[in-house]
Amino acid sequence: MKLLAIEARQNATYYVSRYQQVVGLGADVYVLNGEGTDDFWPADRYRIAGSRAVTDLIAAAKEWHAEERFEGVFTFSESGVLAVAAVAEALGLPGIGLEAARASRNKLLMRQAHERGNAAHPSFRFVTDEHQALAAAEEFGYPVIVKPTLGAASHYVFRADDEAELRERYTQAAQGLTELSWYAMEADGLDLGPHGLLVESFLDGDxxxxxxxxxxxxxxxxxxxxxxxxxxxxxxxxxxxxxxxxxxxxxxxxxxxxxxxxxxxxxxxxxxxxxxxxxxxxxxxxxxxxxxxxxxxxxxxxxxxxxxxxxxxxxxxxxxxxxxxxxxxxxxxxxxxxxxxxxxxxxxxxxxxxxxxxxxxxxxxxxxxxxxxxxxxxxxxxxxxxxxxxxxxxxxxxxxxxxxxxxxxxxxxxxxxx
Structure with a gap:
């Protein structure tokens, strides 16, 4: 089986061991990075599109697919979910679709989906300034959680137990949005949904x-x-x-x-x-x-x-x-x-x-x-x-x-x- 793995921007060598696991299952794994290093994967199964633009990723994937006839497209990266959905759709291969990918990547859209689907979740509010964050905390009651909508690996996710701490954590999280690596690894040209901060009520159990x-x-x-x-x-x-x-x-x-x-x-x-x-x-x-x-x-x-x-x-x-x-x-x-x-x-x-x-x-x-x-x-x-x-x-x-x-x-x- 021939499978195509995609990262819009290579996340160092973090996923190499997982690609190797897929190879160990009997797959021929080809890797397409939008931006990446030359020595990332064996040269005969590795290409760099030269750009994070989703149009360039799709063009490179289509050209390679015409040569190799891939059976599927996948990613292990949270930042690659939407790009893979777009490429799979363009190549006519199995995928979850862009709408489901967007709702599964963006935490605000995810929460809104859970609300519509009656799936138990914390109270939430998308906030664009400190005043809105404080108002949400007053409504929910402390402690509250502050988190990016397009984050991962708990980067800039904070718990605030009172107003003073929320002011401090909001400032830190807002600054973090400007340097959030998981957002910077997304493909360009895709609708990712709102990029900002959520305030959520605290779930106090295990x-x-x-x-x-x-x-x-x-x-x-x-x-x-x-x-x-x-x-x-x-x-x-x-x-x-x-x-x-x-x-x-x-x-x-x-x-x-x-x-x-x-x-x-x-x-x-x-x-x-x-x-x-x-x-x-x-x-x-x-x-x-x-x-x-x-x-x-x-x-x-x-x-x-x-x-x-x-x-x-x-x-x-x-x-x-x-x-x-x-x-x-x-x-x-x-x-x-x-x-x-x-x-x-x-x-x-x-x-x-x-x-x-x-x-x-x-x-x-x-x-x-x-x-x-x-x-x-x-x-x-x-x-x-x-x-x-x-x-x-x-x-x-x-x-x-x-x-x-x-x-x-x-x-x-x-x-x-x-």
Whole structure:
């Protein structure tokens, strides 16, 4: 099978390992970057359009498609969702369509869809100045969440507990819009919906990360991962465990809200990464993205639930029903966490001891930063060093091992001006 992967602007080498996973499934993966580096992918299966303009991406994809006859188009990037929908439509290949892609990328349009579809969600308000943000918070009650409509990876997502904190966080988030990398990686010439900030009511319960599949009249929850850590006023999304501790009754309630959200967003055949949070005893949608979750969530899904989100991407791209059923944990405990730099700064070196990298219970270790990179911690950004995941005999065993190993991965920072 021949599949075409697309990034309007290359996100460093972040998705290379996932492209390699698709190759491991037996696919010939071709990569088209609008803007990118020459050495990103094997030369015979790699092209650069030379521009982020969606018209140029479509033209380059059409020319290549005439030569290779691709079976599908896909992306792992949140910033590539709309571009892939546009290219798939232009090539006559399976896709979710531009309208569904837009509702699944832009958080305001997503919330409006959930509202129309009666899928439980937080109260929300699109705001364009501090006065509107304060008015929304007064209506909803503190704490509130401030977030970009076209963000990702929790960049410039803040919790504010009172008026003074909201003023500070609003200013930081508004400034962040001008330098938001996920927005800068979008294709030019597409209607992305409003680019700005949302104020949302706070959901005060536990959070769950779900790898799911919409296929015709059914939604399947392939994997459910529990978020273990309680965030402060920023969202590092750093420690997770699976299988879930949810009861069967709560799993059914989560299934109902995810299915309602998928229908509301117009998703008929799509891979999904859903984030759900409980509030007043009921699950509410944080978001439903139309790509697999990041970090090691695909590995956790395979190990703890027997579901492969990456294989599902390859199948859905070709219009083939993936192997997926309703959630069925394997009984293997997993724990994973983000590896965080100690502060903002430029990386001098990253140290991973051999005794960490060689562990049999380590199922995932990926460094996404390298020496020379400038990392930014909240409120300037949400940079990480990478991800680590382990297996264990119990929740406690897996968590203890993950924390022990993560503490041994160390980054030396130098001053930015040096």
């Amino acid at each position: 959070e769950f990360l779900i790898e799911a599949l919409a296929w015709d009249d059914e939604v399947y929850l392939g994997s459910i991962v529990d978020r273990v850590t309680a965030e402060g006023d920023t969202f590092d999304d750093d420690v997770h465990h699976a299988p879930t501790a949810l009861t069967p009754e709560r799993i059914e309630a989560v299934h109902e809200v995810v299915a309602a959200g998928a229908r509301a967003q117009g998703l008929v055949r799509s891979v999904m990464h859903a984030e759900v949070r409980f509030h007043d005893g009921r699950p509410h949608l944080v978001e439903i993205a139309v790509r697999p979750g990041g970090g090691g969530l695909d590995h956790m899904a395979r190990v703890s639930a027997g579901y492969d989100p990456i294989a599902a991407v390859a199948d859905v791209a070709r219009g083939i029903r993936p192997r997926a059923g309703h959630y069925a944990p394997t009984g293997v405990h997993t724990a994973a966490m983000c590896l965080l730099p100690p502060s903002s700064g430029r990386i001098g070196a990253i140290h991973v001891p051999d005794e960490v990298a060689g562990r049999d219970d380590l199922f995932f270790l990926k460094l996404t930063a390298k020496p020379g990179d400038l990392v930014r911690r909240p409120p300037e950004g949400n940079s990480i060093l990478g991800f680590l995941g382990v297996t264990g005999t119990s929740f406690e065993d897996a968590m203890s091992t993950a924390e022990e190993l993560a503490a041994q991965v160390r980054a030396d920072l130098i001053r930015p001006q040096e």
